[in-house]
Amino acid sequence: MTVRKVRAATIGLVIAALAALLILLAWAWLQPGPMGFASGKRVDLTAYRGQSPTxxxxxxxxxxxxxxxxxxxxxxxxxxxxxxxxxxxxxxxxxxxxxxxxxxxxxxxxxxxxxxxxxxxxxxxxxxxxxxxxxxxxxxxxxxxxxxxxxxxxxxxxxxxxxxxxxxxxxxxxxxxxxxxxxxxxxxxxxxxxxNSNDRFKPVDSQSPEWNRGAYLVEAAAHCGECHTPRNQIQSLNNRLKFSGGVAEGWNAYNITGDKGTGVGNWSSEELASYLSSGHAAGRGTAGGPMAEAVNLSFRHMTRSDIAAMVTYLRSIPAIQSENIPDRLADSASPMHSRGPAGNPIGKRIFEGVCASCHAWTGKGAIRAEAQLTGSRAVNDPSAMNVAQMVLGGSGAGSNGAAGMPAFGAIFTDSEAAAVANYVTARFGSVPSHIDAADVAKLRQQSNATVTSRDH
Ligand code: HEC
Ligand code: HEC
Ligand code: HEC
Incomplete structure (x- = not known):
């Protein structure tokens, strides 16, 4: 190639790179912000007529x-x-x-x-x-x-x-x-x-002070979207799918939009408040992993009025249906809950020998209401991600300080953990999972649990 050709090629590359950057910028500009879904004018804090949401x-x-x-x-x-x-x-x-x-x-x-x-x-x-x-x-x-x-x-x-x-x-x-x-x-x-918008919080003029307080807490402080909103290829939050489910340290952070089947649209406001402030809502499951940590260190310390404000805001977020989880929980009277699935002898042996004493044969929980398995999203998630993580890491002191779920990560091999997770979803969930030892090994790496596998 001649010098001139090389120079022309270099200029071409630079122009292409600049064009790509411009397209990326334009695309980023068109993405809705975290509060982009809310209609109404956004005003400066000083111009907001209600009590300050901050x-x-x-x-x-x-x-x-x-x-x-x-x-x-x-x-x-x-x-x-x-x-x-x-x-x-x-x-x-x-x-x-x-x-x-x-x-x-x-x-x-x-x-x-x-x-x-x-x-x-x-x-x-x-x-x-x-x-x-x-x-x-x-x-x-x-x-x-x-x-x-x-x-x-x-x-x-x-x-x-x-x-x-x-x-x-x-x-x-x-x-x-x-x-x-x-x-x-x-x-x-x-x-x-x-x-990063580098913009301070702007309340929505037409919304109530409670809604705006909830927005400030959820978006600016508690950063729920960092876990519950899916990300696009360049790791930014995709607010077009706001709160429809993301991944946090090897755990599924489920859909918390108002979708009735795959989100929390069927939860009452009291149930949401209870889950946020104690990590548990009767019959709906117990927070594990990163969510349990957020409840323990953060949400549990918030006042009732602040929790209520977050729930008000949460309920206003548009419903989005998730595709990766079934839109129905297992029937609460399913005979499978007492009978159990066939064809997973290892899972059955572990469940009967290790888990049933605390969770009961029916999955309704033997020791405390928190140990109820039926009705929980994690158990109805065919990826079995959170069930497997719970088996590996346990729940530490438990979501509200009481004796929680022990960690079995150092006791079970990856295939044993997979077998019992598959057993639990098949018995108590709506769609059985089919995870294997390799999936469990990956989950161990993604979580912060420092326990390494016995399979290796
Ligand atoms: C989701 C996890 C996460 C949360 C929550 C978080 N941080 Fe951090 N923070 C990080 C990480 C990771 C880094 C290091 C980033 C890096 O090395 O580039 C960091 C870096 C920092 C730094 C820079 C320190 C230094 O020596 O350069 C400060 C200051 C800080 N965080 C303060 C805070 C404060 C204040 C809060 C709460 C308002 C907070 N962080 C919440 C993950 C977090
Ligand atoms: C650090 C990541 C993280 C943050 C921050 C976080 N969550 Fe979660 N959340 C999760 C995970 C993971 C789960 C699943 C827990 C499980 O299966 O045990 C979850 C579960 C939930 C559930 C139960 C969903 C269901 O169907 O069972 C609700 C409701 C919820 N989160 C609301 C919130 C709200 C509201 C905020 C902010 C105030 C928030 N979360 C912040 C990770 C997070
Ligand atoms: C010593 C009692 C105990 C044993 C043994 C035990 N668990 Fe648990 N488990 C609990 C408690 C208590 C909770 C609720 C977590 C909390 O309070 O933090 C729980 C929670 C769970 C959850 C999360 C439920 C939800 O709402 O999403 C799953 C899944 C689970 N256990 C599966 C198992 C499996 C599988 C085994 C056997 C390998 C097992 N557990 C053994 C006490 C136990």
């Missing part, structure tokens, strides 16, 4: 800054991600296994050397709203700043004040193991440009 609930408005910050830190669930298994709160080190390596959360305790004790308010605001750490270091969106960007400056400052009051932990951050090109932090500049 800040802390009335019970706490006269509390000191640290107490207010504590409530907001819990509502935003900073502790869940910034605490390692058996580690000190907020000292970081929790692994996030991504397809291209592992990312560890940093220490956000006030230790001056290894934590964020030296950060100014402005630096902290920039990190939480824009995903940029001091020195211009770009942060990965596994830190959900595209949601937190909606938090008001006052609320972020209150969170900082609370974090400054927790015990400082001297613990160095663990380096991530991301591969090229994912280890190039500056690339997050483009991600942010496309997917």
């Amino acid at each position: 800040g802390v609930p009335i019970e706490l408005t006269s509390a000191d800054l640290v107490a207010r910050g504590r409530y907001l830190t819990q509502a935003a669930d900073c502790e869940a991600c910034h605490t390692a298994k058996d580690g000190k709160p907020f000292a970081g080190g929790r692994p996030f296994a991504l397809p291209f390596g592992t990312l560890y959360t940093p220490n956000i305790t006030p230790d001056k050397e290894t934590g964020i004790g030296n950060w100014t308010d402005a630096e902290f605001l920039r990190a939480v709203h824009q995903g940029v750490a001091p020195g211009g270091v770009r942060l990965y969106p596994a830190f959900p700043y595209a949601s937190y960007t909606m938090l008001t400056d006052d609320d972020v400052r209150a969170i900082k004040a609370y974090l400054a009051s927790v015990p400082a932990v001297h613990q160095k951050n663990q380096a991530n193991t991301l591969q090229l090109p994912y280890n190039q932090r500056w690339l997050m500049f483009f991600w942010s440009m496309l997917f």
Whole structure:
């Protein structure tokens, strides 16, 4: 090739790359925001006529800054991600296994050397709203700043004040193991440009103060969409399918739109409130995995009025039907519940020997209402993902502090875990699952459980 041809080809490539970037930008611009579904004019906070949807609930408005910050830190669930298994709160080190390596959360305790004790308010605001750490270091969106960007400056400052009051932990951050090109932090500049609005919360004028409070809590603080909204190819939330189901650390975060069959449209508001504040709704299942953690560290600490506001907002989200789960739960009087499926002798042996004492032959729960298997979405999910995760990891202390479900990950082989999961869905769900040892091995990797398989 001549020099001229090479130059022409290079120019062609640059133009093609620029065009691709422009198309991507235009496409990103056309994506609805998290509150895009709601009709009505969005106004600045100062222009909203109702009571302000931001800040802390009335019970706490006269509390000191640290107490207010504590409530907001819990509502935003900073502790869940910034605490390692058996580690000190907020000292970081929790692994996030991504397809291209592992990312560890940093220490956000006030230790001056290894934590964020030296950060100014402005630096902290920039990190939480824009995903940029001091020195211009770009942060990965596994830190959900595209949601937190909606938090008001006052609320972020209150969170900082609370974090400054927790015990400082001297613990160095663990380096991530991301591969090229994912280890190039500056690339997050483009991600942010496309997917982080960097806009503070704007209430919808025509909606009630309760709805707007719910919107602020759900979208800006509790970031429900980060788990419950599916993602597109470039890992941004697809709000056209808002809340219709996503994946979180190897768990299915189910459809929580108002769809009656595959969502929570048939749940009463009381049931939703109960599930959020205690991790359990009678006859509808018990929160496990990442949801149990969110309930324990976050939602459980919210006031009744804040939980009610979140439920009001949740109910207004358009119903979307999921395709990957059956739109009916198993018939509550199914004879299969007492008889059990044939053709899975290993699953049967384990269920009868290990599980039935707590869950009862009928799956109605023998020890506590929380142990009811029938009626739960997880048990009616033919991927059996959450059932298998529950078998591997258990529920720790249980969703509300009572004796929970033990972890069997270190006891069962991958094929045993698969067999008992398949047995449970066939016996108590509407469509039997067919997972195998390889599926269970994958689930072990995706979850934060540190127990490794006995099959290997
Ligand atoms: C879903 C998990 C998750 C939640 C929830 C979360 N973070 Fe993080 N955070 C991360 C990850 C992962 C990183 C590291 C990102 C990186 O290395 O690029 C991070 C980084 C940070 C940093 C940068 C620290 C440094 O040394 O560079 C700060 C500050 C921070 N988070 C504060 C918070 C606060 C405050 C909250 C709650 C309002 C919060 N995080 C909630 C996952 C989370
Ligand atoms: C860290 C990820 C994560 C976050 C954040 C999260 N969820 Fe969940 N949620 C899950 C998972 C995973 C499940 C399934 C739990 C199970 O099967 O035991 C779930 C289950 C649920 C269910 C029960 C659905 C059913 O059909 O059984 C409801 C309702 C729910 N979440 C609502 C919410 C709301 C509202 C928020 C925000 C206030 C929220 N979740 C935030 C991961 C999350
Ligand atoms: C010591 C009692 C105990 C044993 C043994 C036990 N479980 Fe559980 N299990 C529970 C409790 C309690 C819960 C509710 C979780 C909570 O309270 O945090 C639960 C929850 C579950 C769930 C989630 C239900 C939902 O609502 O989505 C599944 C699935 C499950 N167990 C399956 C099993 C299987 C399979 C076995 C046998 C390998 C087993 N359990 C053994 C006590 C037990």
